[in-house]
Amino acid sequence: MLTKETFNHALRNLLQNPESSNFLLAVSGGADSMVLLQLFNSSRLKFQVAHVNYHLRGEDSNADQDLVRNFCSENNIPFHLYEVSDKDQKPENSIQNWARNLRYDFFRKIQKDENLEYLVTAHHLNDQLETFLINLSKASGIKGLSGIPANENQILRPLLNFTKDAIYAFAKENQLEFREDLSNKKNNYLRNFIRNEIAPKLFETNENFLQNFAKSLNFLDQTKQFVEEKIQEIEKELISEKDHIFYINKAKFSEQNSLTKFEILRKFGFHDEIEIGKIFNAEKGKTFHSGEFQLMIDRENFVLMKTSSNENVLLENREEIIIAESLSSIKNHEISLSKYISAEQQMQWLFDEEKLTFPLKIRKKKSGDLIFPIGMIGKKTVAKFFKDEKIPILAQQKIWLLCNGNDEILGIIPLRQDRRFSADQNAQSKIKIKF
Known part of the structure; x- marks a missing residue:
């Protein structure tokens, strides 16, 4: 009443x-x-x-x-x-x-x-x-x-x-x-x-x-509250986060029951039972999208990243960006990449001006790319470098390579500079690239 x-x-x-x-x-x-x-x-x-x-x-x-x-x-x-x-x-x-x-x-x-x-x-x-x-x-x-x-x-x-x-x-x-x-x-x-x-x-x-x-x-409702508490306990064991990227342990997650899988993935915008089934049967490198997140199948994890803003999506979808057409376009021998790349702390690389060919550009990884990393002997493919550094597949897609006019690698931003073009103490003129 x-x-x-x-x-x-x-x-x-x-x-x-x-x-x-x-x-x-x-x-x-x-x-x-x-x-x-x-x-x-x-x-x-x-x-x-x-x-x-x-x-x-x-x-x-x-x-x-x-x-x-x-x-x-x-x-x-x-x-x-x-x-x-x-x-x-x-x-x-x-x-x-x-x-x-x-x-x-x-x-x-x-x-x-x-x-x-x-x-x-x-x-x-x-x-x-x-x-x-x-x-x-x-x-x-x-x-x-x-x-x-x-x-x-x-x-x-x-x-x-x-x-x-x-x-x-x-x-x-x-x-x-x-x-x-x-x-x-x-x-x-x-x-x-x-x-x-x-x-x-x-x-x-x-x-x-x-x-x-x-x-x-x-x-x-009481059952829901109980289930949510148990799901949270399981999430603590399965999910880790770094730099706004979520990693779900693939082996442990696959052992969970259907309800647990559904409730955890629902929080990332995946609601369709058939789609969720495909995620657990997909091969490494396969990507799935919800309205809020992108999920990629890595070797050991499901890697989830929040969908970027429209501006960032446009930037990330570009394969190549010219940052300096010529030496004369560089003011005070310094280039800032902050417009394109955000790093946890400010960094800079020094290059020997005489070793550079123009235009300078940043681009995404291509098959067969080689780098001669500072601090290492010999050379590596960029793909092997990513593997050795344990960079998740989804994170690899967001990494820019700094290249010269011959499309040679000057550095993997912000991870490692190429020693072939770096400025040593004998360099007459140096170009500073900041990010």
Whole structure:
């Protein structure tokens, strides 16, 4: 049963002292959000209201806006409105995702401008069931099946344990005006189909179906927390990080069960079970991409690197960059490569000007590249140098070679300079290259 008292109890389970916080309520004008608005108002909490008019339902959309605005005006509640216009570029498909992103951007902006700690939404137990069934159909793992979180990322959902019927009963008892979105009656979206066709059939199987479902969700959430703790323990054994690159021990990781593999790789953006299976069967050198990370199969590790910004991607994808067309283009006998290369500490190499041929350039490794490393006898292929230095394959792709006009290696940046072109004490004129 939803009452002011049961609501305040639910809110205090999420937040110890709600009286000391400032809230932003997302209010559409439907029964759920209008009941939430009334409960916050009668509880005398400090809050403001945000409403988005998408103008998707003509005068009905305007009537929703008027209802929320009038309630706020009558009760001296700060009201924020966003009216969608042509500049928002509504897509032909994926309208639900577009609308969600638009309103949450709007909400976050208000929170920042008004210094409101928490966003509050009116999701309820029926929403939980719909989300559970959607996630069940997507094989989303235990995280998806444990439901919508009641308190996550400064978003509170204090009505999550109350049914839609309880919300309607509260609205009726308090003679609360609200508006129904008739578009929810159409089965053109999966959520609507589940709400209108699937959920009613489930309710017929057991009069306490939703209450039992809530208990099951609680068990699932506890199971999720237990699993997450165990996964974290396993991650500490499997994963190491250096210079923002993650290394997962391939042999030990392959011994883990499917759930552990899925949950760990999910954190790097890999969600597809078939794709994950391919990762464990792939040969050395194979690369996989999620939206967030690039994963490469190395000899002993799965090597993961966060996807670079667009600017860095453009730079990394270039095979060759001229850094000095001629000797006259070098000012004060010094070249800085900081625009292209970042090193943990500032370094510099000195070259004998008479030994250099132009143009000077940096490029990525080619087959057969040779280097005569300073401090070593003889020569090596660059590939053999990388192997001896235990440079992971993914890291090798990011390393630049400094070369002369004859395409000979002047150095592997920042690892080793080539001794053939370095400046010794007899050099008449020296060129300094810094990075």
